[in-house]
Amino acid sequence: MAEKVLVTGGGGYIGSHCVVELIEAGYYPVVIDNFSNAVRGEGDVPESIRRIEKFLDTNIEFHELDLLDRPGLEKIFKKHSFSAVMHFAGLKAVGESVEQPLRYYRVNITGAMNLLEVMQAHGVHNLVFSSSATVYGDPQRLPIDEQHPVGGCTNPYGKTKYFIEEMIVDQCKAEKDWNAVLLRYFNPIGAHSSGLIGEDPQGIPNNLLPYVAQVAIGRRKFLSVFGNDYDTVDGTGVRDYIHVVDLAKGHIAALKKLKDNCGCKVYNLGTGTGYSVLQMVKAMEKASGKKISYQIAPRRGGDVASCYADPSLAEKELGWKASFDLERMCQDLWRWQSMNPTGFSNGTAS
Numbered sequence: 001m002a003e004k005v006l007v008t009g010g011g012g013y014i015g016s017h018c019v020v021e022l023i024e025a026g027y028y029p030v031v032i033d034n035f036s037n038a039v040r041g042e043g044d045v046p047e048s049i050r051r052i053e054k055f056l057d058t059n060i061e062f063h064e065l066d067l068l069d070r071p072g073l074e075k076i077f078k079k080h081s082f083s084a085v086m087h088f089a090g091l092k093a094v095g096e097s098v099e100q101p102l103r104y105y106r107v108n109i110t111g112a113m114n115l116l117e118v119m120q121a122h123g124v125h126n127l128v129f130s131s132s133a134t135v136y137g138d139p140q141r142l143p144i145d146e147q148h149p150v151g152g153c154t155n156p157y158g159k160t161k162y163f164i165e166e167m168i169v170d171q172c173k174a175e176k177d178w179n180a181v182l183l184r185y186f187n188p189i190g191a192h193s194s195g196l197i198g199e200d201p202q203g204i205p206n207n208l209l210p211y212v213a214q215v216a217i218g219r220r221k222f223l224s225v226f227g228n229d230y231d232t233v234d235g236t237g238v239r240d241y242i243h244v245v246d247l248a249k250g251h252i253a254a255l256k257k258l259k260d261n262c263g264c265k266v267y268n269l270g271t272g273t274g275y276s277v278l279q280m281v282k283a284m285e286k287a288s289g290k291k292i293s294y295q296i297a298p299r300r301g302g303d304v305a306s307c308y309a310d311p312s313l314a315e316k317e318l319g320w321k322a323s324f325d326l327e328r329m330c331q332d333l334w335r336w337q338s339m340n341p342t343g344f345s346n347g348t349a350s
Contacts, residue, residue: 002028005255006082006124008067008115009089011038011046013199014130014188015298017248018086019049020197023056025252030080032073033064036091039344041199047344051196067111070118077122077173084126084252084258085119087112090160093206094134097157100154107176108160126258127180128251131165133307135241135266136156142274143310145265146184154302158287165266172264179262181254186245186309187271190329198336200343201245209241212281213337216290223292225277228301232306236277240270240308243324243332270309271322280330287330288338291338 010031016038022029033046037210041047045062053060065072067089070202090108091097097104119125136144136151153159153269155226165182172178189209191198205211213221228235230259250269275283281292 002026002053003083004028004030006076006080006085007031008085008087008131008137008196009033009037010086011035011048011062012088013037014185014240014244014247015088016046016048016052016197017192017244018088018251020052020056020192021087021245021248021252022051023058023060026114026253027138030063030076032060032063032065032067032076034037034064035196037200037202037296042175055194055196056167056272058066067114068107070114071106073114073118077118077124078222084128084255085115085124086128086130086255087115088130090130092157094155094157095206097155098302101156102188103158104156108157109163112164112167116167119172120175125175125178127168127178128254129164129168129180129182131182131184132158132161133184133186133270133309135162135165136307141304143272143308144268145310146313148270150248167323168201169264176263178264179258180262180264181208181257181262182266183250183254184266184268185247186268186307189241190243190245190324190332192245193332195244195332195335195339198333198340200340200345207332208211208277208280209284212284212292213288213333215292216284216288217337217341219341221293223281223294224297225294226232226297226303228296229299230305233279234274234276237303238274238276238306238308241280241326241329242270242322243329246322246324249317250314250320253320254312257318265317267312267314267318268309268311269320270311272309272311274306274308275326283326284332284334286328287334298331
């Protein structure tokens with residue numbers, strides 16, 4: 001009998017790619033999502049999940065549910081016996097979090113609190129949490145390892161990730177039968193090799209690569225490059241970009257780690273290599289064969305010059321290492337964007 005894993009936010013970008021990896025690794029994912037970052041497809045199922053069902057020739061159990069709906073969450077846990085939970089659900093736009101901090105604290109922290117309390121009530125004590133490198137704040141040293149100080153977050157979104165991490169750490173200390181793996185992502189990009197699922201930002205993209213891809217496909221006129229006077233290779237900001245499929249495979253490795261009764265563990269998921277904004281633009285020009293127009297704009301508040309991971313602990317303890325290079329990341333992103341020029345809502349893929 002396949003182990004059941006609850007996937008919160010499983011209709012979104014990273015969640016949906018993890019659903020693919022879970023199925024391929026022999027797990028039975030049960031997906032919940034409230035459509036805040038997912039596109040509604042046929043039969044009130046996220047379009048991403050509908051497409052996964054098609055290309056993997058399977059059926060995926062889906063429930064439309066918001067983690068703020070405590071009774072609804074209880075109902076799911078009464079119906080199923082979960083071996084573990086993968087928690088992705090939450091609001092995730094840095095800029096929006098600065099403008100709407102209370103909304104971010106309510107949705108992300110209260111949602112996580114509800115989930116942890118319902119897990120506790122139903123004896124489900126294994127958790128993989130989707131955290132973020134934003135918990136490190138302004139890097140004090142590079143590359144960033146897991147011992148780097150946390151909590152000096154530069155925006156409310158990062159603070160919610162940090163506070164949720166702290167709740168999980170404290171719960172694992174208090175209850176010795178709890179096991180959790182906190183995965184601090186760097187910058188996920190790319191898409192599934194089928195081109196059928198990928199990142200589909202609702203509205204103006206908050207992240208660099210979806211924006212660049214939309215310029216390449218003709219949906220946006222040009223890219224604004226915020227700052228070209230940083231102390232980096234070409235003056236533009238440097239980040240660690242990781243293929244979303246590598247990231248998803250990291251979650252499967254984390255799930256296996258829980259079997260060791262590992263307590264609470266923290267791992268960076270990144271490549272360990274930083275690329276500048278202009279290097280990413282050139283890489284996407286190569287992948288797409290399109291000229292990508294950009295304009296230099298003033299620096300944004302809260303942005304740092306460079307941020308990249310030391311991912312060696314994940315390799316040592318999880319047996320996980322990023323495998324896709326920059327060229328492949330950009331090729332997969334471009335395949336997704338060109339097959340789905342306007343995203344899930346009315347793309348040409350079927």
